[in-house]
Amino acid sequence: MAGDQSLLKRINRMAIVRSVKLRPGTFRAHLAAATGLADSTVSVLVNELIEEGWLRADASPGRRRAAGRRPSGLTLDGTRLALLGAELGVDYLAVAACDLQGHPLLSRLVDYQHRDAPRSLGDLMALVAEAHHRLARDGRRPLGAGVGLPGMVSSDGVLRIAPRIGWRDLAVRPLLAEALRRAGCGDLQVSVLNDANAGALSEYVFGDAPAVDSLVFVSLGHGVGAGIVLDDRLQLGHAGLSGEVGHSILRPGGDPCPCGRRGCAETLLSQEVVSREVTGPGHPVLHLDELLRRLEAGDPAVRLAAAAAGEHLGLLLHNLVVTIDPAVVVVGGPLSRLGDLVEAARASLVRLSGASTSHRPEVRVSRFGSSAGAIGAAGHVLQQLLNPLDRRPRASQGH
Amino acid sequence: MAGDQSLLKRINRMAIVRSVKLRPGTFRAHLAAATGLADSTVSVLVNELIEEGWLRADASPGRRRAAGRRPSGLTLDGTRLALLGAELGVDYLAVAACDLQGHPLLSRLVDYQHRDAPRSLGDLMALVAEAHHRLARDGRRPLGAGVGLPGMVSSDGVLRIAPRIGWRDLAVRPLLAEALRRAGCGDLQVSVLNDANAGALSEYVFGDAPAVDSLVFVSLGHGVGAGIVLDDRLQLGHAGLSGEVGHSILRPGGDPCPCGRRGCAETLLSQEVVSREVTGPGHPVLHLDELLRRLEAGDPAVRLAAAAAGEHLGLLLHNLVVTIDPAVVVVGGPLSRLGDLVEAARASLVRLSGASTSHRPEVRVSRFGSSAGAIGAAGHVLQQLLNPLDRRPRASQGH
Numbered sequence: 113m114a115g116d117q118s119l120l121k122r123i124n125r126m127a128i129v130r131s132v133k134l135r136p137g138t139f140r141a142h143l144a145a146a147t148g149l150a151d152s153t154v155s156v157l158v159n160e161l162i163e164e165g166w167l168r169a170d171a172s173p174g175r176r177r178a179a180g181r182r183p184s185g186l187t188l189d190g191t192r193l194a195l196l197g198a199e200l201g202v203d204y205l206a207v208a209a210c211d212l213q214g215h216p217l218l219s220r221l222v223d224y225q226h227r228d229a230p231r232s233l234g235d236l237m238a239l240v241a242e243a244h245h246r247l248a249r250d251g252r253r254p255l256g257a258g259v260g261l262p263g264m265v266s267s268d269g270v271l272r273i274a275p276r277i278g279w280r281d282l283a284v285r286p287l288l289a290e291a292l293r294r295a296g297c298g299d300l301q302v303s304v305l306n307d308a309n310a311g312a313l314s315e316y317v318f319g320d321a322p323a324v325d326s327l328v329f330v331s332l333g334h335g336v337g338a339g340i341v342l343d344d345r346l347q348l349g350h351a352g353l354s355g356e357v358g359h360s361i362l363r364p365g366g367d368p369c370p371c372g373r374r375g376c377a378e379t380l381l382s383q384e385v386v387s388r389e390v391t392g393p394g395h396p397v398l399h400l401d402e403l404l405r406r407l408e409a410g411d412p413a414v415r416l417a418a419a420a421a422g423e424h425l426g427l428l429l430h431n432l433v434v435t436i437d438p439a440v441v442v443v444g445g446p447l448s449r450l451g452d453l454v455e456a457a458r459a460s461l462v463r464l465s466g467a468s469t470s471h472r473p474e475v476r477v478s479r480f481g482s483s484a485g486a487i488g489a490a491g492h493v494l495q496q497l498l499n500p501l502d503r504r505p506r507a508s509q510g511h
Numbered sequence: 512m513a514g515d516q517s518l519l520k521r522i523n524r525m526a527i528v529r530s531v532k533l534r535p536g537t538f539r540a541h542l543a544a545a546t547g548l549a550d551s552t553v554s555v556l557v558n559e560l561i562e563e564g565w566l567r568a569d570a571s572p573g574r575r576r577a578a579g580r581r582p583s584g585l586t587l588d589g590t591r592l593a594l595l596g597a598e599l600g601v602d603y604l605a606v607a608a609c610d611l612q613g614h615p616l617l618s619r620l621v622d623y624q625h626r627d628a629p630r631s632l633g634d635l636m637a638l639v640a641e642a643h644h645r646l647a648r649d650g651r652r653p654l655g656a657g658v659g660l661p662g663m664v665s666s667d668g669v670l671r672i673a674p675r676i677g678w679r680d681l682a683v684r685p686l687l688a689e690a691l692r693r694a695g696c697g698d699l700q701v702s703v704l705n706d707a708n709a710g711a712l713s714e715y716v717f718g719d720a721p722a723v724d725s726l727v728f729v730s731l732g733h734g735v736g737a738g739i740v741l742d743d744r745l746q747l748g749h750a751g752l753s754g755e756v757g758h759s760i761l762r763p764g765g766d767p768c769p770c771g772r773r774g775c776a777e778t779l780l781s782q783e784v785v786s787r788e789v790t791g792p793g794h795p796v797l798h799l800d801e802l803l804r805r806l807e808a809g810d811p812a813v814r815l816a817a818a819a820a821g822e823h824l825g826l827l828l829h830n831l832v833v834t835i836d837p838a839v840v841v842v843g844g845p846l847s848r849l850g851d852l853v854e855a856a857r858a859s860l861v862r863l864s865g866a867s868t869s870h871r872p873e874v875r876v877s878r879f880g881s882s883a884g885a886i887g888a889a890g891h892v893l894q895q896l897l898n899p900l901d902r903r904p905r906a907s908q909g910h
Contacts, residue, residue, distance in 0.1 A: 326749045349836025350725045360830040372865045434755040437748025466771045
């Protein structure tokens with residue numbers, strides 16, 4: 113249906129949806145001013161959007177309490193459309209769905225060992241298809257599916273390298289489309305992005321209103337990556353490869369990193385590093401649940417390892433903060449569940465901020481926990497729909 | 512004059528100027544499609560812009576060679592308007608003017624010792640007024656003046672801290688306006704920005720067409736700072752304080768920095784550091800000209816010091832590149848004149864890029880040399896005029 117619409121109409125429709133998203137309870141009369149559209153155009157498009165399940169017109173709970181009849185305010189309709197998201201983790205598959213406001217509708221997380229790419233992507237899409245069918249049974253129409261991947265996704269949608277699972281230069285989208293077709297969901301639009309970028313969108317697209325103008329999401333697990341939102345956009349960089357902060361060098365001449373450098377952030381604060389600090393070298397990497405269990409039992413080795421990693425995270429965050437000056441820093445990914453690690457990072461960042469007059473951003477833990485990647489990938493679907501003009505490279509089109 | 516125009520008219524006028532800037536030689540007939548304006552509107556606005564000195568209609572040199580008569584293409588008029596820029600350096604004052612395409616019209620650089628802020632700003636504005644008068648004698652109308660400052664300029668235009676000259680929490684704009692009024696240029700609009708941000712704009716606003724979509728400008732002098740352009744905008748961060756990369760920590764536990772931290776980039780690669788490596792501690796900082804003279808004479812101590820600083824710069828650039836993924840890195844500021852330093856930085860960055868599949872950006876030296884801050888401040892004037900809707904914080908207005 114969206115494909116039939118002229119670009120201008122899509123732009124106008126989405127301008128209305130963005131306005132309502134930003135100011136739930138907006139009245140039709142205000143939308144003309146907010147969007148610059150004629151009243152009659154607003155009226156036609158709002159009716160369409162209500163019919164299709166984007167908006168609904170009713171008094172908000174706050175207004176319901178007020179006496180008397182009022183014109184009904186518009187809010188996003190949370191009941192008829194859905195956004196699907198999936199994350200291919202290093203050792204798990206995650207699928208989630210949410211409504212237009214990011215309220216979770218379902219989520220699944222399963223441990224997973226990768227063998228080859230078609231099989232892993234097929235298994236992930238089978239979970240997506242299952243979620244799709246559940247949503248359809250509940251009368252919801254999915255608007256698309258986003259997929260977060262644990263590696264560098266270039267702006268042409270190719271997974272350039274995912275070192276922890278050994279994939280390289282893989283055109284992922286055709287494989288996903290084919291897997292969806294086989295699973296009976298061939299009409300589902302699919303988009304791909306890096307997992308940390310997905311995390312950033314989980315916080316940005318579904319964040320509190322008024323939205324923060326900038327944030328950095330740091331994803332901590334087997335690898336370390338960041339998603340950067342500045343100026344109302346996920347900033348992907350020239351080739352789509354921004355946020356590879358796991359390979360920023362925090363300790364020159366330090367331990368060798370599998371990437372060939374020394375002293376990368378990933379040599380100081382990944383799940384492997386914390387696990388090795390606990391078990392000594394030569395043991396398999398501890399599952400995050402096991403690390404959590406030991407931490408809760410007060411195991412001093414885990415506490416020490418988490419605090420040491422957190423100290424390094426504080427340094428990484430400091431360098432990001434002075435460079436980017438975000439309003440908010442969000443820490444996500446499996447390791448963010450280790451409270452001692454996050455606390456040590458906060459303390460380290462505060463110490464490094466010191467007497468500085470720099471703005472010191474809020475540091476908080478991802479609100480979506482282990483679903484952040486999948487929910488953020490779902491947010492990517494909404495973000496792309498809401499911004500029909502966003503086509504990279506936009507920047508090179510003008511000064 | 513611009514103040515009388517409705518916002519919509521300014522937007523439309525500047526959309527035309529941006530189109531012509533991006534594609535010199537554009538024909539009127541193409542502008543309607545490029546801007547979405549009606550032919551008749553384009554016609555009226557183009558005539559106005561020609562009359563006011565923004566555009567001119569004539570065959571481009573390339574077209575002149577073609578035989579026969581053709582409709583005349585539009586280019587930016589380089590003859591009647593001017594942009595003024597100034598930089599308050601740690602030990603110099605710089606003033607420059609350029610036309611709409613960034614071609615320098617005049618530039619002055621004078622050594623300077625700061626005493627108090629009103630006096631320094633007054634002296635800088637006296638130079639600006641002098642330049643203004645020279646431009647006026649040549650029949651050029653200045654569109655405004657930008658001023659680059661060696662410190663953190665928050666988004667409300669306050670100089671939060673300029674540690675190298677000891678200024679703090681200074682509302683600079685009123686002082687500049689007053690100084691301009693006293694110098695007989697009270698009608699000149701003035702804007703302020705950080706010096707590294709000005710450097711970034713010098714490259715971005717006046718760069719080659721097609722414009723790069725992203726760049727990082729690293730300014731090296733008494734301090735170290737960066738200006739970041741992403742997604743067609745100077746990215747100032749939440750409080751306007753991005754790019755403080757001189758206080759990113761490159762060597763944890765390293766030498767103390769005046770900021771209170773240890774191992775900041777500025778403890779490894781500032782003009783003070785290079786000078787101290789050459790003279791030993793306790794001597795006055797060598798003037799850049801003196802360092803250059805010794806380098807050209809083959810002084811091994813200067814070569815070694817420059818190479819060591821360049822090695823650290825390579826590390827700083829690596830961390831910026833993996834984080835931001837810019838198309839281009841530009842090195843500017845006084846120290847960028849030390850060829851050995853830049854060469855060592857390039858080599859260090861290449862070594863650190865190693866087998867990485869990351870995009871490896873071009874690293875080049877500022878094309879405007881010691882005028883980069885002043886020319887970039889002039890570019891800020893143009894950038895603000897070209898984007899009448901740019902008002903921070905734009906991002907918080909919508910998703």
